[in-house]
Amino acid sequence: MNGWALRTEGLAKTFTLHLQGGARLPVLHGVDLSVAPGECVALAGPSGAGKSTLMRCLYGNYGAEGGRILLRHRGEAVDLTAADARLVREVRRETLGHVSQFLRVIPRVPSLDIVAEPLVARGMALDAARQKAKDLLSRLNMPPALHALPPATFSGGEQQRVNLARGFAPGYPVLLLDEPTASLDAANRDVAVALIREAKAAGAAVVGIFHDTDVRDRVADRLFTIEPRPEASRSAA
Amino acid sequence: MSDAPILEASGLDLRFGAVPALDGVALGVWPGEVVAILGESGSGKTSLLRVLSGALAADAGEVLYRNAAGALVPVHAAGEAALRRLARTEWGFVHQNPRDGLRLGVSAGGNVGERLMAVGARHYGGIRAAAAEWLRRVEIDPARMDDLPRDFSGGMQQRLQIARTLVTRPRLVFMDEPTGGLDVSVQARLLDLIRALVADLGLAVLLVTHDIAVARLLAHRLVVMRRGRVVEHGLTDRVLDDPQHEYTQLLVSSVLAA
Numbered sequence: 001m002n003g004w005a006l007r008t009e010g011l012a013k014t015f016t017l018h019l020q021g022g023a024r025l026p027v028l029h030g031v032d033l034s035v036a037p038g039e040c041v042a043l044a045g046p047s048g049a050g051k052s053t054l055m056r057c058l059y060g061n062y063g064a065e066g067g068r069i070l071l072r073h074r075g076e077a078v079d080l081t082a083a084d085a086r087l088v089r090e091v092r093r094e095t096l097g098h099v100s101q102f103l104r105v106i107p108r109v110p111s112l113d114i115v116a117e118p119l120v121a122r123g124m125a126l127d128a129a130r131q132k133a134k135d136l137l138s139r140l141n142m143p144p145a146l147h148a149l150p151p152a153t154f155s156g157g158e159q160q161r162v163n164l165a166r167g168f169a170p171g172y173p174v175l176l177l178d179e180p181t182a183s184l185d186a187a188n189r190d191v192a193v194a195l196i197r198e199a200k201a202a203g204a205a206v207v208g209i210f211h212d213t214d215v216r217d218r219v220a221d222r223l224f225t226i227e228p229r230p231e232a233s234r235s236a237a
Numbered sequence: 238m239s240d241a242p243i244l245e246a247s248g249l250d251l252r253f254g255a256v257p258a259l260d261g262v263a264l265g266v267w268p269g270e271v272v273a274i275l276g277e278s279g280s281g282k283t284s285l286l287r288v289l290s291g292a293l294a295a296d297a298g299e300v301l302y303r304n305a306a307g308a309l310v311p312v313h314a315a316g317e318a319a320l321r322r323l324a325r326t327e328w329g330f331v332h333q334n335p336r337d338g339l340r341l342g343v344s345a346g347g348n349v350g351e352r353l354m355a356v357g358a359r360h361y362g363g364i365r366a367a368a369a370e371w372l373r374r375v376e377i378d379p380a381r382m383d384d385l386p387r388d389f390s391g392g393m394q395q396r397l398q399i400a401r402t403l404v405t406r407p408r409l410v411f412m413d414e415p416t417g418g419l420d421v422s423v424q425a426r427l428l429d430l431i432r433a434l435v436a437d438l439g440l441a442v443l444l445v446t447h448d449i450a451v452a453r454l455l456a457h458r459l460v461v462m463r464r465g466r467v468v469e470h471g472l473t474d475r476v477l478d479d480p481q482h483e484y485t486q487l488l489v490s491s492v493l494a495a
Contacts, residue, residue, distance in 0.1 A: 018483035019490060060472065062479040085458045085472040086267060106432070106454065107425040 005205035006058070006174050007034040010067035013050070013057055026229050027053045031067070033207075033224055037173070040196065040206040042220035049228040051209050055178050058207060059098045060088045071095060071174060093121050097172030101179045103163040105152045111137065112147040115165040122170055136165040140191050156183040168195045175199055177208035181215050193218050241303055243268050243409055243441045246289055249298035251281075251465070258284040259295060260465040266409070271435055271442040273456035273473070275449065275488070281465040282445045283413060289443060290328070290411050291320045305408060325355045329407035333414040335394035339386050339401065345372065346382035348401045356405050371400040375430060392423035396430065403434060410435075412444045416451060428454050449492050453477055461485050 011031040017023045027050040035041050043051040056062040058069060060080050069080040073095045080088065092098075097118075106114065115133035120126055137147055140161040151159045160183045167175070177196070181189045189212070196219045200206060207224075210216035242265040251259040258281045266272050276282040287293035289300055291312040300312040305327055310319070324330070332338040339348050349368040350358075358364050369379040375396040377389075386394050395415065402410060415431065416424040432455055435442055446452055452459055452473060459476045461469040461484065469482040480486045 015479075016481075018486050056478070061474050063471075063475055063481065085470075085475075086270070088472050088475075089457060106429070108429040 003036060004034045004070075005037045005072045006207065007070050008032060008058070008067060009070070011054070011057060011064055011069060012066035013053055013062060014065045028057070028226070029229060031226070035174075035205040035207055037203045037205050038200050039222075040200055040208060040220050041222055041224050042216045043207065043209050043226060044223040045226035046228055049226040051226055052178060054226065055098075055176055055207070055209060058176055059096065060092070061098075093118070095172060096174045096176070097167050097170060098176045099163055099167035099178065099180045101182060102156075103151060103159040103166075105150065105159070107152065108150055110148050111142070111151050111154075111162045114151065114162055115169055118166060118170045132169055133165060136169055137162070140165055140188055157185060157188065160184060161188060164192055164195065168199065171199070171202060171204070173204055175204050175206045177206060177210075179209055179211060181210070181212055189215060242266055243303050244289065244300070244443070245303075246300045247298060249285070249288055249300070250296045251284060251288060251293070252296060257281075257465040259288065259298075262298070262462075262465070262467055264289070264460060264467070266441050266443055268408070268441050269439045270458060271440075271444060271456045272458045272460060273444045273446055273452040274460045274462060275446060275452050276462035277447055277488075279464075280462040282447075282462050284465075285462065286411055286413055286443060286445045290324075290330070291315070302409070325352075326405065327408045329402035329405070329410040331395075331398055331402050331410060331412040331415045333417040335386070335391070335398045338398040339394060341387040342385065344383045345377065345386055345389070345397055348386060348397060349404050352401050352405050367404060368400075371404045372397075374434070375400040376426070390423075392419055392427060395419060395427055399427075399431065399434070403438065403440075406438065407440070409441045409443070412442060414446055414448075415444070416446075416448070424451075431455060449477065449488065461488070 008031050011028055013028040015025040015027065017025065031054060043054060045051055053062060057064050064081040070077045071080055071091060073091050078087065078091060080091065083091065112130055112133050115137060116129035119129035119132060134147060138144070142158065142161055146158065151162050164180060181192045184192060193215055196206060208220065210220065244266040247263045249259045249262040262285060274282045274285055284293060288295045294313060302310045302312050304310050330338060346365060346368040349371050350364040353364050353367060369382060372379045372382060377393060377396055386397055389397065416427050419427065428451060444455060456473045459470060459473050460467055461476065461482065463484045469476055469480065469485045476485060477489055480489050
């Protein structure tokens with residue numbers, strides 16, 4: 001590894017709203033971010049500056065308008081902005097993890113299997129994956145009775161703990177965290193902080209949005225500030 | 238990740254009179270991948286599925302299928318007998334209306350078992366056991382094995398069609414609005430079932446749907462069609478969360494949030 005696990009070069013993102021007469025919303029421009037293995041970078045900047053947009057670009061959820069997003073994947077640099085859909089899926093399976101603000105619930109799938117799924121996708125046997133999922137859910141103070149239930153009826157904090165377990169279980173080399181502790185109580189916030197520190201110690205490059213400054217100070221090595229673009233001030237992104 | 242597509246189409250044109258149903262369509266499907274063709278009525282998505290599976294001839298273009306032996310089969314030049322053989326062995330079809338995929342006058346077990354017999358299974362006990370196992374997998378009580386599917390609910394019929402289709406372990410499955418005619422609660426169960434089976438069996442699936450929620454749940458990749466053209470394609474969540482084309486933006490913004 002020479003220096004970085006994730007980096008962007010001149011990353012730009014503009015939304016073109018065809019249904020609003022082709023209005024253009026420039027959000028990101030010339031973003032140069034580099035994150036080393038074992039490092040945690042917290043995105044900073046006022047609301048609307050484009051922190052979430054940057055996170056979504058880094059995951060390939062939003063397409064970039066210009067520039068490159070480079071990831072160290074299978075020992076090689078992969079440009080996410082130029083990768084086809086199948087390569088992005090492979091990168092997400094093996095290299096790039098994402099904990100979103102909210103869990104996307106799939107009807108009928110038990111919490112345990114939601115957490116085990118990315119492990120199985122990486123080739124782990126189902127029993128071992130479920131055991132690992134169970135351990136992680138228990139560590140996040142989820143009572144075993146809830147493991148077998150689909151999280152549709154769970155509270156926000158319970159759903160977020162399932163989401164965290166799913167994101168941290170595989171041990172991705174690059175991890176994106178979008179407000180990972182937003183709906184957690186103090187005890188579970190501490191578990192989340194410990195998980196982030198352990199991921200860093202294992203060599204993961206972490207990029208996060210943390211509105212909770214206490215959590216941020218406990219995990220982040222440095223801040224990366226995104227200056228809002230004047231034209232983008234109307235954007236909710 | 239396999240580098241050779243299981244199905245590859247290029248330059249597909251098709252006109253119904255003056256109306257283009259397919260206009261320069263190219264598409265590839267790789268093993269283990271679920272690709273959804275998304276579009277409104279009249280967008281050409283069902284025509285595309287029919288052309289890709291050889292049921293309908295295109296005016297121009299080519300469809301190549303890579304069979305289990307690794308050989309490339311030109312779908313429209315293969316001949317009817319070869320296509321029928323593929324349909325029986327390496328391909329599966331799930332129709333919107335289960336009546337198009339089932340024989341309503343044959344027992345539920347028979348519907349599943351006859352697909353096995355068509356690929357050479359002869360041992361009655363073995364066929365019956367396999368049929369019972371597949372009924373269980375699609376959440377139909379095996380005690381109903383000897384009942385006729387015409388007495389089943391729409392959701393059960395659709396699950397039976399899926400058992401009948403998957404029992405022979407096809408490599409490529411074509412699905413046309415598989416949850417189209419069902420109540421929402423029945424849809425959720427069916428979607429979850431399809432999702433789990435497709436992942437377990439590592440199937441390649443070409444799915445036609447007008448329903449964005451179905452596409453999001455099942456598909457790895459989306460192809461958005463309008464007036465016979467592919468207007469946008471890519472990773473499912475990228476296309477739906479950051480749609481680039483005007484038509485895709487309209488489709489996504491028209492969905493009512495629950």
